[in-house]
Amino acid sequence: MINLFRFGKPFNTESTVKVIPPCAETMPSNFGATISTNISFLYEYKLQKDNIIFGLGENLHGINKRGNKYVSYCSDDPNHTENKESLYGAHNFLIVYSPSEPVNNSFALFFDYPGEILFDVGFTEENKLVVSTKRKSIDLYLITADKSDSNILVSITTQFRSLIGQSYVPPLWAFGFQQSRWGYQNEKDITTVYEQYKKAGIPLDAIYLDIDYMKDFKDFTVDSERFPDLEVFAKNMKDNGIHLVPIIDAGVKIEDGYDVYEEGVSKDFFCVKEDGSVFTAAVWPGITHFPDFLNPAAREWFGNLYEKLLSKGIDGFWNDMNEPAIFYTPDAVENAFKKIKEYEGKNIGIHDFFNFRDTTNVCNLRSDYKSFYHKVPTELAGDYCSESNQSGVRATVNEKSGDSLKNQYTMVCHDDIHNLYGYNMTRSASESIEKLEKEKRVLLFSRASCIGMHRYGGIWTGDNQSWWSHLELNIKMLPSVNMCGFIYSGADTGGFGSNCSRELLLRWCQFSIFAPLFRNHAAAGTRNQELYNYENVDDFKTAIMFRYALLPYIYSEFLKAALENKLYFSPLSFEYSNDIRALEVEDQLLVGDSIMCAPVYEQNARGRYVYLPEDMGLVRITPLTDFSSLETLPVLPYKKGSYWIDIAQNEFVFFIRKDKAIPFCNLKKSNIATKDIDIKKVSLLGFKVNEERLLYTQYLDDGISKITEKSVEKRTLYL
Ligand code: GLC
Numbered sequence: 001m002i003n004l005f006r007f008g009k010p011f012n013t014e015s016t017v018k019v020i021p022p023c024a025e026t027m028p029s030n031f032g033a034t035i036s037t038n039i040s041f042l043y044e045y046k047l048q049k050d051n052i053i054f055g056l057g058e059n060l061h062g063i064n065k066r067g068n069k070y071v072s073y074c075s076d077d078p079n080h081t082e083n084k085e086s087l088y089g090a091h092n093f094l095i096v097y098s099p100s101e102p103v104n105n106s107f108a109l110f111f112d113y114p115g116e117i118l119f120d121v122g123f124t125e126e127n128k129l130v131v132s133t134k135r136k137s138i139d140l141y142l143i144t145a146d147k148s149d150s151n152i153l154v155s156i157t158t159q160f161r162s163l164i165g166q167s168y169v170p171p172l173w174a175f176g177f178q179q180s181r182w183g184y185q186n187e188k189d190i191t192t193v194y195e196q197y198k199k200a201g202i203p204l205d206a207i208y209l210d211i212d213y214m215k216d217f218k219d220f221t222v223d224s225e226r227f228p229d230l231e232v233f234a235k236n237m238k239d240n241g242i243h244l245v246p247i248i249d250a251g252v253k254i255e256d257g258y259d260v261y262e263e264g265v266s267k268d269f270f271c272v273k274e275d276g277s278v279f280t281a282a283v284w285p286g287i288t289h290f291p292d293f294l295n296p297a298a299r300e301w302f303g304n305l306y307e308k309l310l311s312k313g314i315d316g317f318w319n320d321m322n323e324p325a326i327f328y329t330p331d332a333v334e335n336a337f338k339k340i341k342e343y344e345g346k347n348i349g350i351h352d353f354f355n356f357r358d359t360t361n362v363c364n365l366r367s368d369y370k371s372f373y374h375k376v377p378t379e380l381a382g383d384y385c386s387e388s389n390q391s392g393v394r395a396t397v398n399e400k401s402g403d404s405l406k407n408q409y410t411m412v413c414h415d416d417i418h419n420l421y422g423y424n425m426t427r428s429a430s431e432s433i434e435k436l437e438k439e440k441r442v443l444l445f446s447r448a449s450c451i452g453m454h455r456y457g458g459i460w461t462g463d464n465q466s467w468w469s470h471l472e473l474n475i476k477m478l479p480s481v482n483m484c485g486f487i488y489s490g491a492d493t494g495g496f497g498s499n500c501s502r503e504l505l506l507r508w509c510q511f512s513i514f515a516p517l518f519r520n521h522a523a524a525g526t527r528n529q530e531l532y533n534y535e536n537v538d539d540f541k542t543a544i545m546f547r548y549a550l551l552p553y554i555y556s557e558f559l560k561a562a563l564e565n566k567l568y569f570s571p572l573s574f575e576y577s578n579d580i581r582a583l584e585v586e587d588q589l590l591v592g593d594s595i596m597c598a599p600v601y602e603q604n605a606r607g608r609y610v611y612l613p614e615d616m617g618l619v620r621i622t623p624l625t626d627f628s629s630l631e632t633l634p635v636l637p638y639k640k641g642s643y644w645i646d647i648a649q650n651e652f653v654f655f656i657r658k659d660k661a662i663p664f665c666n667l668k669k670s671n672i673a674t675k676d677i678d679i680k681k682v683s684l685l686g687f688k689v690n691e692e693r694l695l696y697t698q699y700l701d702d703g704i705s706k707i708t709e710k711s712v713e714k715r716t717l718y719l
Contacts, residue, residue, distance in 0.1 A: 001144050002163055003027075007036040008137030009383035011114045011376075011412070013420060015452030017165035020141070031107050031142055032129070041138050043109070043131040050099050052573070052583060053121050053129065054153070055108070057091025057484035058449070058461055060084055063476050063571045063586045065094065065121045072117040074419050074448040076325035076364055078463030078497050080473060088323065088462035089449040090419035091484035092117055095156055096129070097573070099583060102152045103145065108160055110451070112139040114417035135416065137383050153574045154566070157483050161565035165455045167487045168430075169562050170516075172703025173243055174316065174443040174488070175555055176205025176674040177544050179530055180245075180521035185212050186226035187233050193530060194242055200532040201670035202541045203548045206316065206443075207237070208521065209246040217285035218253045220260055220308045234313040241673025245316035245443060246309060250324045250425055251281065251288030260305060264289060269298035271372045271414065279372035281326045290324050293424035294374035294417065295409070302425075303432025310436055316443030317429060318460070322422035323448040328362040331371070336362055370415040381410040384417070422448025423456075430456035440704045445517065451484050458488030458517055466495030466526070471508050471601045476586055478515065479569040487561050487568050490517030499527035502534045503603060503649060509540060510652040511599035513547040514591045516558050516568065539650035542623045545667060546652075549627055552663040552679040552698065557592025559699035559712055568592060576613040585611050594660035594696070600647050607646040614640050616655040617687030623650050627667040631683045661686030661696040661719050679703070684719040694719040 006022035027034055032045030047053075053065040060080055061068050075086040092113065098105035111117055113133055120130040141163065149155040161167070179193055190207050197204045213230075215221040222230045234244050252260050252270070264270050270289035271279045278289050292298045306317065339359045348356060378385070414421070426446040433442050445458035453459075461477060464470045474491040481489050493512040494505040500522070509531070512518045522529035531540040547554075561568040570590040576582035588598045588610060598610045617635035625633070635656055647653055656662060663682035679700050686694040696717045705711055 001146065002159055003142045005034065005140045005142065007034070007041055007140065008135075010112065010137040010139045011382040011384050011417060012380040013112055013114050013450070013452060014380070015112055015450065016163050017455075018163050020163070027140070027142060030105070034140065036136050039136055041133045041136050043140065045096065045129040047096070047122055047127045047129055048098055048100070048105065049127070052097045052099065053094055054097060054571070055091070055094035055480060055483050056119065057093065057451070057481045057486065058087050058089030058459065058477060059091070059480065060087065060473065061476075063479060065119075067122050067126075069123040070119040070121065072119065072419060074323040074422055074450070076321070076323050078465060080464060080470065088447050089459060089481070090117075091449075091451055091481070091486075093160060093451060093484050094119070095153065095483070097153060099577070099580065102577065103147055106145065106152050106156065108143040108156045110141040110143070110160060110163070112141065114420045115415065116418065151574070151577065153577055157567065157574075158565045160483075161485055164451055164485050166565075167454045167485050167562040168444070168457050169441065169559065169707050170443045170458065170488050171315070171441040172555060172679070173205050173674045175516060175518075175551055175558070177203055177547060178206035178208065178245070178519040179204060180208030180210065180519055181529065182210040182522070183212065183524040184208070184210060187228075190237070190244070194237065194240060196530065196532045198671055200537045200541060202531055202537070202544050203670065203672045204242060205673045206243045206245050208318070208519070209244055211247055211249065211284050213246055216253065216255075217249070218255065218258055218260070219248055220305045231312040238313065241675050243316050243443070244314060245318060246314060247318050247320050248306070248429070249284060249320050250290060250322040250421075251283035251285060252291060253285035254280065254287045254289060261289065263301070264291060264298075267297070267301065269295065269301055271374060273372055281324075281329045281368065283321055283325060283327055287330070290372070291425070292374050293421060293428055294376045294412070296377060299424060299428040300432065303428040303430075304436070306429055306433055307436050310433065310442070315440070319422070319426050319429060319444070319446040319457070322425045322446060323364070323418075324421055326364050326368050329365075329368045329371075332362040332365050332368055336360055366415070369418055370413060372414045373411045374414060374417065375409040376412045376417070378408040378410045381412055384412045385410040419450040422446050423450040423453035426453050426457040439706070441706060445488060449486065454485030454487070459486050460517060460519065461489065461491045463496045463523070464492055466498040466500035466504055468504060468601060468603055470495055471504065471511065472587070474508075475511060475589065475599060475601060479567060479571050479589060482561070482567045482569050487558060488516045490515035490519060492521040493518060494520050494522060494529045496521055496523050497526065500529050505529065505531070505534065506539055506543070506649060507600050509543045511597070511601070513543050513550070514554070514569075514595070514597050516554065518547060536650070538623050541670065542621060542625060542650065543652065545627050545670060546621050546625070548672060548674070548677060549630055549664045549667055550662070551674065551677050552665055552682045552700070553592065553594070555679060555703070556663065556699045559701075560592070563699070563707075563712065572596070572613055579613045581611055582613040591654075594657055594662045596655040596657060598645070598653060598655065600652070606648060607644055609642060610645050611642050612638055612640050612655065615658050615689060618645070618653055618655055619685070620651060620653050622648075630664050630666055631685060633685060635685060635687050637687070656685065656687035658687060658689050659694060661694040661717070663696055663698050663717060674703070682717070684717055686719045688719070
């Protein structure tokens with residue numbers, strides 16, 4: 001059951017697809033108290049000792065979010081240390097789960113709100129959940145399970161996901177292994193990556209083009225010295241099974257003669273400052289303007305620019321820097337210089353010293369986010385126009401065609417709707433690509449995101465580091481991200497910043513083989529992180545080969561999750577909610593319906609403890625595994641309980657759940673890409689306890705055509 005409680009006149013974020021009429025009554029007190037003043041909004045709930053809080057998507061800490069504070073405000077910050085409160089996404093959905101009273105006392109909340117939200121989940125006061133926003137207008141959805149629901153957590157999550165609409169489904173090739181690095185300069189670099197992978201016999205489906213493919217980092221341009229004929233190059237690579245995936249950044253370089261810049265200015269498609277002048281900020285290309293993705297006309301204009309690359313045979317994109325990240329604004333730099341001058345020649349005290357030191361910090365300043373505006377269709381803006389009136393910005397704008405309501409816009413301050421920016425950039429791309437590519441699906445994912453964007457693209461979890469703690473965070477984050485609709489997701493495998501050790505990369509790959517988005521990506525200046533650069537490359541090959549063998553399962557379970565609003569990665573508690581121990585396990589995940597993975601995420605570990613909430617069958621993959629006859633793999637029965645499992649560095653294990661099976665492909669050779677895998681020709685591996693035959697329902701399609709009701713085949717396979 002979903003109820004909507006509306007406070008004030010909220011901004012319409014377009015995050016939901018179902019129209020639910022707002023409740024006339026106030027929220028029942030057993031689900032917490034809401035306090036909406038003239039200025040702000042507050043929600044409070046007294047937590048029971050055993051309550052577990054799930055959700056909050058891309059965020060720090062564990063699967064159970066209890067005990068910490070989180071700030072939903074899309075932030076460009078690669079150092080996800082424990083003291084941080086915001087990451088790249090803003091996913092305002094949480095579940096309060098009561099193990100002792102699951103039916104009556106479990107519920108979920110979705111705070112549909114475009115700006116900053118504070119979630120204090122038992123941090124300030126251990127037994128209090130407090131959610132607050134600066135503005136008073138907000139849509140609060142309350143989701144409860146029916147008494148008859150056998151699985152409360154699944155029911156609540158599925159209801160929420162049906163509220164926000166079907167998750168994005170990429171083409172099948174995007175489930176292959178992908179290699180990226182910031183620093184690939186030209187055709188030669190890309191060709192080397194392809195050839196080295198081929199030589200190592202490691203399957204590969206995509207190589208990424210980071211900012212260096214562009215001419216001076218200008219969106220939708222290609223540097224013709226580095227890539228003399230991208231169309232021919234992309235075709236040749238595709239003939240080898242490799243898709244090229246270019247990056248698109250949010251900022252448009254200011255440069256006379258650059259068509260995107262000139263058109264954007266002439267059509268009024270960039271964000272503006274209070275005085276109506278175009279807002280300027282520096283990112284990779286130097287000084288840029290930010291497209292106003294909140295303005296539907298600007299969205300359509302920018303989205304159509306992807307055609308420039310689609311027409312060259314490109315079929316995948318990653319949208320970046322779209323929080324939007326700001327290195328500095330000329331205004332902030334000017335202010336910094338003014339302040340520095342104030343200190344010149346003075347004998348500064350200790351407080352002054354700290355202030356002086358902070359003056360040069362001009363990155364991602366909140367004051368910059370407060371200084372620019374979007375042109376939002378008035379019917380979506382709720383009561384957000386009033387403040388812009390006060391600030392002197394022209395509150396409503398009638399487009400050239402006169403007064404018709406349809407063309408009426410309201411100027412809204414960026415800071416108030418900050419979390420919708422990356423979402424609408426990706427929506428812009430997706431809506432145009434949908435029209436431009438009539439037949440096929442295109443890969444699209446984003447760094448910044450907000451619930452609603454999951455319908456248009458996937459996410460990668462932004463810049464991270466080659467740290468063991470970030471591998472652990474990756475494991476814990478993916479189920480939460482799935483709850484919020486982002487099924488096509490994954491981290492930069494191996495870590496983006498810092499140098500990655502062989503052991504960390506290998507262990508990370510052994511986990512990422514289960515993640516829908518499996519991309520190795522690293523920052524310029526770090527150790528070369530392509531798998532073939534490390535010793536004993538066959539250990540990596542084993543992991544990647546297994547990924548390709550498992551593709552029929554991964555793809556099928558992904559389709560189920562996307563089409564039926566399920567989780568692809570679930571915490572154990574979602575399946576074994578009556579098992580007190582399972583509720584606390586955060587380093588083992590269910591992958592679809594049949595597999596439980598138990599990755600090793602600690603340095604020098606040669607095994608790990610695993611908790612089995614029911615009898616399961618252990619499968620071990622080693623460099624000796626014969627990928628041409630995987631049906632011969634032993635599935636070792638284990639009884640419910642705790643075990644130490646030896647897992648050498650070049651091995652990994654996973655478990656098949658009781659009476660479940662997994663479809664896989666035998667691989668005859670190793671130099672392959674997804675195009676060489678026939679997901680229709682599969683065998684099954686299973687763990688049978690009961691006498692009956694095992695069955696698996698495989699979801700499949702041609703891997704590329706648009707998803708329609710009829711395009712996905714569901715077939716039952718028996719073992
Ligand atoms: C940002 C992205 C990263 C990319 C870099 C250069 O930091 O998050 O993935 O490599 O910019 O474009």
